[in-house]
Amino acid sequence: MEQLLEIKDLRVQFKTERATSNALNGVTLSIGKGESLGLVGETGAGKTTTALSILRLLPDAARILDGSITFDGQNVFDMTGAGNDLSSRQYKKLLEKQGISETEMRKIRGNKIAMIFQNPLTALNPVFTVGEQIAMVLRVHRGMGKREAMEYAGKLLEQVGIASYRVKDYPGQFSGGMRQRVGIAAGIACNPELLIADEPTTALDVTIQAQILELMKQLQTQHKTSLLMITHNLGIISELCQKVAVMYGGQIIEYGTVDAVFRDPLHPYTRGLLGALPNLEGDRERLVAIPGKIADPQNLPNGCYFNPRCEHKCAVCESKQPEMIKISDDHFVACFQAKGGV
Amino acid sequence: MNERKQEPLLEAVHLKKYFSLAKKKKLHAVDDVNFTIYRGETLGLVGESGCGKSTVGNVVMRLLPHTDGELLYDGKNIFDATKEEKKEYCRKMQIIFQDPYSSLNPRKTIRAILREAYEIHANDCFKGEDIDKLVERLCESVSIPLNLLDHYPHELDGGMRQVVGIARALSLEPEFIVCDEPVSSLDVSIQARIINLLIDMKKERNLSYLFISHDLSVVRHISDRIAVMYLGQIVEMAETDELFKNTMHPYSIALLSAVPRINLDQKVSRIVLKGDVPSPVDPKPGCRFAPRCWMACEECFDGQTPPLREVSPGHFVACKFAETSAEKAKSAETSSLDKI
Numbered sequence A: 001m002e003q004l005l006e007i008k009d010l011r012v013q014f015k016t017e018r019a020t021s022n023a024l025n026g027v028t029l030s031i032g033k034g035e036s037l038g039l040v041g042e043t044g045a046g047k048t049t050t051a052l053s054i055l056r057l058l059p060d061a062a063r064i065l066d067g068s069i070t071f072d073g074q075n076v077f078d079m080t081g082a083g084n085d086l087s088s089r090q091y092k093k094l095l096e097k098q099g100i101s102e103t104e105m106r107k108i109r110g111n112k113i114a115m116i117f118q119n120p121l122t123a124l125n126p127v128f129t130v131g132e133q134i135a136m137v138l139r140v141h142r143g144m145g146k147r148e149a150m151e152y153a154g155k156l157l158e159q160v161g162i163a164s165y166r167v168k169d170y171p172g173q174f175s176g177g178m179r180q181r182v183g184i185a186a187g188i189a190c191n192p193e194l195l196i197a198d199e200p201t202t203a204l205d206v207t208i209q210a211q212i213l214e215l216m217k218q219l220q221t222q223h224k225t226s227l228l229m230i231t232h233n234l235g236i237i238s239e240l241c242q243k244v245a246v247m248y249g250g251q252i253i254e255y256g257t258v259d260a261v262f263r264d265p266l267h268p269y270t271r272g273l274l275g276a277l278p279n280l281e282g283d284r285e286r287l288v289a290i291p292g293k294i295a296d297p298q299n300l301p302n303g304c305y306f307n308p309r310c311e312h313k314c315a316v317c318e319s320k321q322p323e324m325i326k327i328s329d330d331h332f333v334a335c336f337q338a339k340g341g342v
Numbered sequence B: 001m002n003e004r005k006q007e008p009l010l011e012a013v014h015l016k017k018y019f020s021l022a023k024k025k026k027l028h029a030v031d032d033v034n035f036t037i038y039r040g041e042t043l044g045l046v047g048e049s050g051c052g053k054s055t056v057g058n059v060v061m062r063l064l065p066h067t068d069g070e071l072l073y074d075g076k077n078i079f080d081a082t083k084e085e086k087k088e089y090c091r092k093m094q095i096i097f098q099d100p101y102s103s104l105n106p107r108k109t110i111r112a113i114l115r116e117a118y119e120i121h122a123n124d125c126f127k128g129e130d131i132d133k134l135v136e137r138l139c140e141s142v143s144i145p146l147n148l149l150d151h152y153p154h155e156l157d158g159g160m161r162q163v164v165g166i167a168r169a170l171s172l173e174p175e176f177i178v179c180d181e182p183v184s185s186l187d188v189s190i191q192a193r194i195i196n197l198l199i200d201m202k203k204e205r206n207l208s209y210l211f212i213s214h215d216l217s218v219v220r221h222i223s224d225r226i227a228v229m230y231l232g233q234i235v236e237m238a239e240t241d242e243l244f245k246n247t248m249h250p251y252s253i254a255l256l257s258a259v260p261r262i263n264l265d266q267k268v269s270r271i272v273l274k275g276d277v278p279s280p281v282d283p284k285p286g287c288r289f290a291p292r293c294w295m296a297c298e299e300c301f302d303g304q305t306p307p308l309r310e311v312s313p314g315h316f317v318a319c320k321f322a323e324t325s326a327e328k329a330k331s332a333e334t335s336s337l338d339k340i
Helices: A047-054 A088-097 A102-108 A130-142 A146-159 A164-168 A176-188 A206-223 A234-240 A258-263 A268-276 A315-319 B053-060 B083-092 B110-120 B131-141 B158-170 B188-205 B216-222 B240-245 B250-258 B325-334
Strands: A003-015 A020-032 A036-040 A062-071 A074-078 A113-116 A194-198 A226-231 A243-248 A251-257 A325-328 A331-333 B008-020 B026-038 B042-046 B068-073 B093-096 B176-180 B208-213 B225-230 B233-239 B309-312 B315-317
Touching: A003 A047, A003 A226, A020 A047, A020 A062, A020 A226, A020 A243, A020 A251, A036 A047, A036 A234, A047 A062, A047 A194, A047 A226, A074 A102, A113 A176, A130 A146, A130 A164, A130 A176, A146 A164, A146 A176, A176 A206, A206 A234, A206 B250, A226 A234, A234 A258, A243 A258, A243 A268, A251 A258, A251 A268, A268 B188, B008 B053, B008 B208, B026 B053, B026 B208, B026 B233, B042 B053, B042 B216, B053 B176, B053 B208, B083 B093, B093 B158, B110 B131, B110 B158, B131 B158, B158 B188, B188 B216, B208 B216, B225 B240, B225 B250, B233 B240, B233 B250, B250 B325
Parallel strands: A036 A226, A036 A243, A113 A194, A194 A226, B042 B208, B042 B225, B093 B176, B176 B208
Antiparallel strands: A003 A020, A003 A062, A062 A074, A243 A251, A251 A331, A325 A331, B008 B026, B008 B068, B225 B233, B233 B315, B309 B315
């Protein structure tokens, strides 16, 4: 499959006066054209940071220490070996030099890569009508006139199941589920090649979540958009995605097709996650909780980041970081114990 | 389990809670809710946001005044309790809140938080006992490390804070605990630990829970019986396995099919409900679910809301078509895609 997005060995650090937080510690990931990838992980695993890096929307406190991102043949940035001893001015210069310019980047954001945010209440501007907000995307990227853009915004709203006359309403006049649809309408306005959805249904109720998921499924089959779905809900991944990447401590620890990973999870953390979920079917067995705390990005352990919580750990896990090993063409795992399957 | 069921612990009879709004409008948060919780049993209460499930919990704990109805605890209406009796009910009934970040006082140490309940009851049931010893024993029972006692809540992670919340609820050795979404703000790996702790405590102390949650799989895991709420009313109530096997109310069917699940062998088709939950302010006559229901006929829209009726032993449904809904659901599912 032709690759659309490639992330290579990405390292991102957040630095404040009080503490340094290693959010991403070598993320390597690729998404093919028309493919949907699920990114799972718990709080602080680095899911959102990965998404923001792709769009170059990281906050000022963040530093890309290493790694590169290529999107559709274009170099979003290549900060290989940048390190953390640059001044902020040098850093910004380097970022512009090593990748496409900010002006070019703006042409990509909202056009070729669109993002749907977690909280539909804060993602929309309360003082503009939803029509104006969708039209804004079209006027910037498609060069449409005001009236034409508004008309098209109405059509987009209908595509996501909202009556087109509501373009003149403000976000406050919509319910949570409808606001998220408006967010999706704005996201798909320019037929993006990659849609990043950052926990799009976490703030919504199950029946509304089902509506949004059906909608995203439809859009994906209709427009062949690639999808990066960020969520902590393994059920959503199983329904919507072909591939899945499990994150822990700012690294991808298991990657493969949904079928391979969920059927035969090899990393102890993935197995733990699946075991910790209560089921809707079958016997009600006692849940297997993962002991200990989620890895703290401000104070990561030596060796494998999961080793303090792992029940299979041995001496090498505490001293060395495991590399991604290939189990089969559609299954990769970063664990010393996983060779040949545990 | 059946033997235990003989003894009702808490009974809600026609429980109502309306909130008054401007222009004499009334928000029907809880509208004529009846349920019984037996000793040693967990009743799960599921529903979407705004359906009134938390209000039920708050009214049961008397954190909100009720509008009408009775709440019988051991056969006595606790709404007419005297001051002394109320203090006794406070001891017997406790609540665990959803957000462990806002439910612990940030200016008190964990020790002070856990001591408080003992201090209030120092003159009745804990007379002559060393409170520090009691706190330490309590911490051991829920495995809070003793060195955390002199820390403040912000120094703990979400999971540990929720354990402190649970310990506080358990401190007075209650008989009944309202768990208001106790795990919904926690990560999966932590959530499992809290669920296990709640189950262990229930077995150890023969507790009864009213377990409020929007997460069906969590509720299924912990409950003996489940009540499904929609817009202030219970629409279906049955034993857990019965409810999941023979789901009858159209809303429960849709709710169950809406949960995304890990199913590798077959693609599940689902019923996608149209629109949003209507407003609970001065609701229209007829069945509350009718505007979103795929089975509704004209008579569903007028007259009384359908009452809860016993369709099979212990299985209550508030729908005229309860017996035929499951079959109809099968044909509805296939056509769900073009409905949205």
